[in-house]
Amino acid sequence: MKTAAPALDLAAVRAQFPVLEARFGGKALVYLDSACTALKSRGVAATLAETTELWGGCGGKRSTHLFAQEVEGRYQEARRTVARFLNAERAEDVVLTSGTTEGVNLVARGFDFSGTRREVVVGAWEHNSVLLPFLEAQGRGVCVLKVCPVRSGRLDLDALDGLVGDKTALVALARSSNVLGGDLPAANVARLCRRRGAKLLLDEAQYLSSHREDVRATGADFVAFSAHKLGGPFGVGALWGEERALNALRPAKPGGGTVKEVVLEDGAPVPHWLDSPMRHEAGVPNIPGAVAFAKALELLGSWDPAAVRAHAEALVRRVVAGVSRVDGAEVVGDPEALAEGSLVALRFTDPALSIKDFNLYLNHELDGRFVAVRAGEHCAHLLHASLGLGETLRVSFFAYTTPEETDVFLSALESYVREVRS
Numbered sequence: 001m002k003t004a005a006p007a008l009d010l011a012a013v014r015a016q017f018p019v020l021e022a023r024f025g026g027k028a029l030v031y032l033d034s035a036c037t038a039l040k041s042r043g044v045a046a047t048l049a050e051t052t053e054l055w056g057g058c059g060g061k062r063s064t065h066l067f068a069q070e071v072e073g074r075y076q077e078a079r080r081t082v083a084r085f086l087n088a089e090r091a092e093d094v095v096l097t098s099g100t101t102e103g104v105n106l107v108a109r110g111f112d113f114s115g116t117r118r119e120v121v122v123g124a125w126e127h128n129s130v131l132l133p134f135l136e137a138q139g140r141g142v143c144v145l146k147v148c149p150v151r152s153g154r155l156d157l158d159a160l161d162g163l164v165g166d167k168t169a170l171v172a173l174a175r176s177s178n179v180l181g182g183d184l185p186a187a188n189v190a191r192l193c194r195r196r197g198a199k200l201l202l203d204e205a206q207y208l209s210s211h212r213e214d215v216r217a218t219g220a221d222f223v224a225f226s227a228h229k230l231g232g233p234f235g236v237g238a239l240w241g242e243e244r245a246l247n248a249l250r251p252a253k254p255g256g257g258t259v260k261e262v263v264l265e266d267g268a269p270v271p272h273w274l275d276s277p278m279r280h281e282a283g284v285p286n287i288p289g290a291v292a293f294a295k296a297l298e299l300l301g302s303w304d305p306a307a308v309r310a311h312a313e314a315l316v317r318r319v320v321a322g323v324s325r326v327d328g329a330e331v332v333g334d335p336e337a338l339a340e341g342s343l344v345a346l347r348f349t350d351p352a353l354s355i356k357d358f359n360l361y362l363n364h365e366l367d368g369r370f371v372a373v374r375a376g377e378h379c380a381h382l383l384h385a386s387l388g389l390g391e392t393l394r395v396s397f398f399a400y401t402t403p404e405e406t407d408v409f410l411s412a413l414e415s416y417v418r419e420v421r422s
């Protein structure tokens with residue numbers, strides 16, 4: 001028998017996010033766009049401000065004065081917090097990046113495709129931040145892209161099995177789609193990749209807001225994610241990898257802080273790269289961002305993971321059930337897969353109804369409030385094209401989202417459909 005999941009103390013969670021009480025043009029915010037970016041807590045904002053104000057001096061191992069040591073200490077402590085969040089063995093296995101996009105680019109540009117394995121397998125549900133770096137690498141002639149299809153709202157694992165072979169260098173997959181939700185059986189996929197001699201990169205941008213990662217259990221080679229989708233600041237994220245995997249990546253973003261030395265060989269400068277993470281962290285780092293990222297992870301870590309997951313699942317099921325009651329609208333994907341994520345995308349089956357109009361309706365036609373959602377193709381153009389979807393409208397949740405907020409959305413959906421048809 002399934003035991004009841006513990007409940008989140010929603011009032012206490014929401015109290016951490018002052019913007020939930022803000023009004024915009026006199027209207028209250030109903031924020032259902034957390035898959036785009038989660039709201040930032042008071043603690044994250046304060047940490048950013050405080051670190052900028054009090055620790056805004058040179059750090060990053062360049063200068064060695066006492067202040068620099070203090071600043072650097074905070075930056076490295078943030079790295080340790082990210083490592084703990086992932087259950088990584090070593091803090092050095094975490095490269096602090098500007099987000100998922102940079103993490104994936106570091107792999108796509110730095111990966112050694114010089115051997116006999118030149119194929120990269122991605123899913124048809126990939127976000128452009130995974131698809132495009134490998135498409136660009138294919139354009140440069142360094143690799144060949146293979147796309148694993150989506151079937152019934154999930155990545156087609158039988159097709160994946162057929163695609164990963166002795167020519168596969170790398171498999172790069174979202175662990176949870178930003179349109180279809182889902183929870184990829186990542187440990188199984190990692191075993192498949194290992195058996196076939198391919199590396200696995202997981203995009204966990206959408207996964208970690210309501211799931212916990214244990215990189216030792218999952219067995220992937222690389223994991224990329226963004227702070228801002230977890231309530232952390234913009235412009236910071238992490239690429240985790242094992243020491244050997246990270247050091248095998250050519251420094252794809254070379255610059256200050258990445259070399260031990262530059263020597264002259266026959267009069268020509270030759271760089272001697274540092275080991276990871278430094279070889280991948282060029283330039284003066286985003287120290288306030290990293291420290292505030294750690295703060296966000298502490299808050300996320302203070303909530304019971306089972307409660308966070310149960311909360312997201314309940315919200316998804318509530319919205320899926322509500323949409324199914326509306327003639328002319330349908331959810332995109334498989335309800336059970338969606339329930340493993342924290343978002344729902346929908347489309348209209350009646351041509352009289354329009355995603356763009358409904359989005360305007362949500363912003364302008366509700367009394368005293370507006371509902372913030374995402375309309376479009378969600379940077380998942382390949383998925384929309386392969387499923388022939390056109391635009392979809394996505395509602396997405398975080399720990400602070402209430403069932404009542406989803407009900408505001410659902411009743412707006414019903415009234416929009418009614419008004420168009422009246």
Ligand SMILES: Cc1ncc(COP(=O)(O)O)c(C=O)c1O
Nearest residue numbers: 099100101127129178205206226
């Ligand atoms: C599944 C997925 N992967 C990657 C990204 C890219 O994240 P970022 O823009 O923070 O680099 C997103 C952002 O929406 C996403 O949803």
